[in-house]
Amino acid sequence: MRIIPILLLILLHPYLSIAQKNGLNLIPKPNKVVYGEGTFQIPADIALFTTVDFVEATALLTAYPQLKTAPVEILKKITKKHQHGLRILPAEPVDKIAPNAYRLQVDESGILIKANDQKAMLAGMYTFIQLGLLQDDPLTLPQLTIDDSPRFGYRGLHLDVSRHFMPLSFIKKYIDLMAIYKFNQFHWHLTDGAGWRLEIKKYPELTHTAAWRTHRNWKDWMANGRQYTVQGTPNASGGYYTQEQAMDIVRYAATKGINVIPEIEMPGHSEEVLAVYPHLACSEKPYTQGEFCIGNEETFTFMKNVLDEVLTIFPSEYIHIGGDEAEKKHWKTCKKCQALKEAKGFKDEEELQSYAIQQMDEYLQSKGRKLIGWDEILEGGLTKGATVMSWRGEEGGIKAAQMGHNVIMTPGSHLYFDSYQTDPRTQPEAIGGYLTIDKVYSYNPVPKELDEDKAKHILGAQANLWTEYMPTYQHVEYMAFPRALALAEVNWTNQESRNWMDFKERLQHHYKLLQQLDVNYYRPSYHVTSEISFNKEKQSNTVDLHSEQLVPNIFYTTDGTEPTSSATPFTNPIEFTTTAIIKAASFIDSARVSPVEEIKLDIHKAIGKKVFYNNNWEGYPAQREFTLTNGETGGLSYQDGQWQGFTKDFDAYIDFERREEINTVSMRFMQIPGPGVFFPGEYLVLLSDNGKNYRKVGSITNLEDSENPNLKFKTFTVTLDKPQMARYVKVVATNVNKGFLFADEIVVY
Known part of the structure; x- marks a missing residue:
C-alpha cells in the first residue's frame, strides 16, 4: 500500500517533523542541531x-525582521552580567569550536553566537537572520544549539555582465542573497566580446566605445553586425562600472563575508578590445578576430597594465583571466605569432596559448596574487599555484587535481544556470541544456575518481550565469533562484547529511522568504511529467506521474477523455501490459492548473529486437544498439540516456529474424536549434525479405520551421496502405541541417 506523500515524508525523515514543530527550515542545512525545550521570546x-x-558583524542585525536592540556594548571583559541578551562573542578554548565553525545557541538566557574569526561569525549571523526571516513570529525562536561549519571553503556564484549589463543596485542585491545562503565568492565576469564593463584609466576607449553596442539585446546585436558604438550616441546600449563603483561593491561584499573575483578575459573572447585597439590583433584590423596577437609584445604590455589597475580595485587573492575558447586560426597565419612559436620551439598553437597564460600567471604571482582560469588553461601545462575551473565536465578538474592544482568544480551538466530549469516548451528562450533543481542538488563536487590525497584539491563548486538570454536582472533572478539554494547546500552541508526530499520540504518555506525579498524566482510548475519504465520480462510499462509541487494533486484518464477532478486520482505507479494513452493534469480543488499531458505507451513488435546501423551514432550513444528498441521513450533532455544522437543521416534497420506483418513504422525526433538539434528533412521507411533488396513503402517530408528556437518533438509515422510481410524494416532520416538528429525509439506495429 502506498502511503500518501506528506505522511511518507514525515515517516522517512524525522528531521522534518522536528523542523516543522520548531520552525527550523534553514538552507543550507546545519551540520548539527540539538533542540532544547520551549521557545525564547526576544524582548x-x-x-x-x-x-x-x-563590532562590524553587528551591523548585519538590521536584516533581522522586527529586531530592536539596545546600543551595542563593546566588552573588554566578559562578566556575569553579560550572560543574558544577544551576545556576539569570540570562541574560547573551552568551547571547542573549530577554526572555521560557529555556534548559535538560543535558550532562556537569550541568543549567543560564537566563532573564532570574522568569516565564521558572519556565517553564524546569517543563520540567525535566516531563522528570523523564516519564522511566522521572528521574535519567538525555538531553543536550540547549532554547531556548524562548511564542507568547502569555496562557495561561488558567477554573473556575466558583458552580454547584458546589470545595474549596480542589482549587484548589491545579488550579493545580499548570496550572503543569506552562505556563498562566499562572487565571480564577476566583467569583460567579453559583448562589452567591456570596468573602467581602466590607462585605456579610456574600453569604456568610451567597447562598453557600448548598437543593440541592447545580445541576440539582436549578434545577428546585426556585432558593432560597437560611442557612449552618448542615441542608440548606444551598454554600460560600465567606474573604479570607485567597483571598489564600493568590493567593500559592500566584504561586510557580508563575500570575496569578489574579477574576470578579465584573455587571450580569447576579446573582440571588444581589438575593435578599439586593433594593433593588438594579428590582422591589425578591427572586427576581424577575438584573440590577442600572442607574438606582439604590446599584447602583454596591455594585459599587464590592465591587471595593474584591476589589482588596485580588487584585493582578491584570486584573479580570473578566462583562458577559454580561443580560436587559434589567426595565430597559424600570423608572422609575429609564428616567429614566437619558432623562437620558443613550440610544437603547435596550443603552446602559444599556454605561453600567454603562463605570462599572466607569473605576473600575478609576482604581485602576490593567484590565477584562476577555465579548464582550457591546462593545455600546454600550468605554473605552480594556478587554479582551474572545470566547466567542460569534470575531466579537467580531475586532471588538474591529480597534477596538484587546486580546482573549483563548475561542470555545465550540473552548474550552468543558463540552462532550462523545466520543460523548455514552457519557458523563455535560453541557451539550451536542461538542468532541474533536483539535478543541481544531486551534485557532489568530489569525483569518485580522486583519491583522498588528491580530493583535498577540490576547493568547492560554483554555478555560472551567462546572460546571453537574460536581458534584465529580473531574468537573472528567475534563472538563479531557487537553483542557487540547492548549490548552497551542496557546498556547505556534509554529503552524508544531505537528502533531496528533506531539502525539498525546507525549500517550500523559502519561497515565502524570496517573496519577502522581492526576488523574481522560478515558481515550481504544476505541469505533469511522467517517468516510464519498461519491464522486458513482463512486457509491461509502469508509469509514475509527477509535478514540481511538493505534494502533487494529479488526476488522469485512460479512455481518451480529458481529465477532470472527478477522474482517477494518481496515487500509485500504474502498470500497463498493452498499448495505452494516458491523459493527466494537476488540479487545485476542481480547477485544472496545468495543461493536459498526453502520454503514449507503446508495447510494439520491435521491442527487444536488435538494431543494425549503417551510420553509427556520434557523441550520444545512450544504450548503444539497445536504445531504439528498448521500449522506453526519451524525456525533455537529449542527455537523459534515451536519446541517441547522429551527425550524419540516420540509417538503420531491424532484423525481426522472421517475416512479420508491418502496418506502421514511427520514430520520434527532437528539435531545439540553439544547440544545433533539428528534425530530419525526410523520413523514409523501407522493407526487405533478405536484407539486401529493399522496397520503399512510404516517406514524410518535414515542413517544420528550423529557425523557431523552441524545443519541439515530432513523431514521424509511415502508415502502409495495406499490411505487408517483411523480415527487415529499414528507416532513413536525412540530416539536411547538418546538426544533430536525436531519436529515441523505432515503433513498429
Whole structure:
C-alpha cells in the first residue's frame, strides 16, 4: 500500500517533523542541531554585547525582521552580567569550536553566537537572520544549539555582465542573497566580446566605445553586425562600472563575508578590445578576430597594465583571466605569432596559448596574487599555484587535481544556470541544456575518481550565469533562484547529511522568504511529467506521474477523455501490459492548473529486437544498439540516456529474424536549434525479405520551421496502405541541417 506523500515524508525523515514543530527550515542545512525545550521570546530593546573583534558583524542585525536592540556594548571583559541578551562573542578554548565553525545557541538566557574569526561569525549571523526571516513570529525562536561549519571553503556564484549589463543596485542585491545562503565568492565576469564593463584609466576607449553596442539585446546585436558604438550616441546600449563603483561593491561584499573575483578575459573572447585597439590583433584590423596577437609584445604590455589597475580595485587573492575558447586560426597565419612559436620551439598553437597564460600567471604571482582560469588553461601545462575551473565536465578538474592544482568544480551538466530549469516548451528562450533543481542538488563536487590525497584539491563548486538570454536582472533572478539554494547546500552541508526530499520540504518555506525579498524566482510548475519504465520480462510499462509541487494533486484518464477532478486520482505507479494513452493534469480543488499531458505507451513488435546501423551514432550513444528498441521513450533532455544522437543521416534497420506483418513504422525526433538539434528533412521507411533488396513503402517530408528556437518533438509515422510481410524494416532520416538528429525509439506495429 502506498502511503500518501506528506505522511511518507514525515515517516522517512524525522528531521522534518522536528523542523516543522520548531520552525527550523534553514538552507543550507546545519551540520548539527540539538533542540532544547520551549521557545525564547526576544524582548523589546534586547541588550546587545560584543567585543571589538565583531563590532562590524553587528551591523548585519538590521536584516533581522522586527529586531530592536539596545546600543551595542563593546566588552573588554566578559562578566556575569553579560550572560543574558544577544551576545556576539569570540570562541574560547573551552568551547571547542573549530577554526572555521560557529555556534548559535538560543535558550532562556537569550541568543549567543560564537566563532573564532570574522568569516565564521558572519556565517553564524546569517543563520540567525535566516531563522528570523523564516519564522511566522521572528521574535519567538525555538531553543536550540547549532554547531556548524562548511564542507568547502569555496562557495561561488558567477554573473556575466558583458552580454547584458546589470545595474549596480542589482549587484548589491545579488550579493545580499548570496550572503543569506552562505556563498562566499562572487565571480564577476566583467569583460567579453559583448562589452567591456570596468573602467581602466590607462585605456579610456574600453569604456568610451567597447562598453557600448548598437543593440541592447545580445541576440539582436549578434545577428546585426556585432558593432560597437560611442557612449552618448542615441542608440548606444551598454554600460560600465567606474573604479570607485567597483571598489564600493568590493567593500559592500566584504561586510557580508563575500570575496569578489574579477574576470578579465584573455587571450580569447576579446573582440571588444581589438575593435578599439586593433594593433593588438594579428590582422591589425578591427572586427576581424577575438584573440590577442600572442607574438606582439604590446599584447602583454596591455594585459599587464590592465591587471595593474584591476589589482588596485580588487584585493582578491584570486584573479580570473578566462583562458577559454580561443580560436587559434589567426595565430597559424600570423608572422609575429609564428616567429614566437619558432623562437620558443613550440610544437603547435596550443603552446602559444599556454605561453600567454603562463605570462599572466607569473605576473600575478609576482604581485602576490593567484590565477584562476577555465579548464582550457591546462593545455600546454600550468605554473605552480594556478587554479582551474572545470566547466567542460569534470575531466579537467580531475586532471588538474591529480597534477596538484587546486580546482573549483563548475561542470555545465550540473552548474550552468543558463540552462532550462523545466520543460523548455514552457519557458523563455535560453541557451539550451536542461538542468532541474533536483539535478543541481544531486551534485557532489568530489569525483569518485580522486583519491583522498588528491580530493583535498577540490576547493568547492560554483554555478555560472551567462546572460546571453537574460536581458534584465529580473531574468537573472528567475534563472538563479531557487537553483542557487540547492548549490548552497551542496557546498556547505556534509554529503552524508544531505537528502533531496528533506531539502525539498525546507525549500517550500523559502519561497515565502524570496517573496519577502522581492526576488523574481522560478515558481515550481504544476505541469505533469511522467517517468516510464519498461519491464522486458513482463512486457509491461509502469508509469509514475509527477509535478514540481511538493505534494502533487494529479488526476488522469485512460479512455481518451480529458481529465477532470472527478477522474482517477494518481496515487500509485500504474502498470500497463498493452498499448495505452494516458491523459493527466494537476488540479487545485476542481480547477485544472496545468495543461493536459498526453502520454503514449507503446508495447510494439520491435521491442527487444536488435538494431543494425549503417551510420553509427556520434557523441550520444545512450544504450548503444539497445536504445531504439528498448521500449522506453526519451524525456525533455537529449542527455537523459534515451536519446541517441547522429551527425550524419540516420540509417538503420531491424532484423525481426522472421517475416512479420508491418502496418506502421514511427520514430520520434527532437528539435531545439540553439544547440544545433533539428528534425530530419525526410523520413523514409523501407522493407526487405533478405536484407539486401529493399522496397520503399512510404516517406514524410518535414515542413517544420528550423529557425523557431523552441524545443519541439515530432513523431514521424509511415502508415502502409495495406499490411505487408517483411523480415527487415529499414528507416532513413536525412540530416539536411547538418546538426544533430536525436531519436529515441523505432515503433513498429
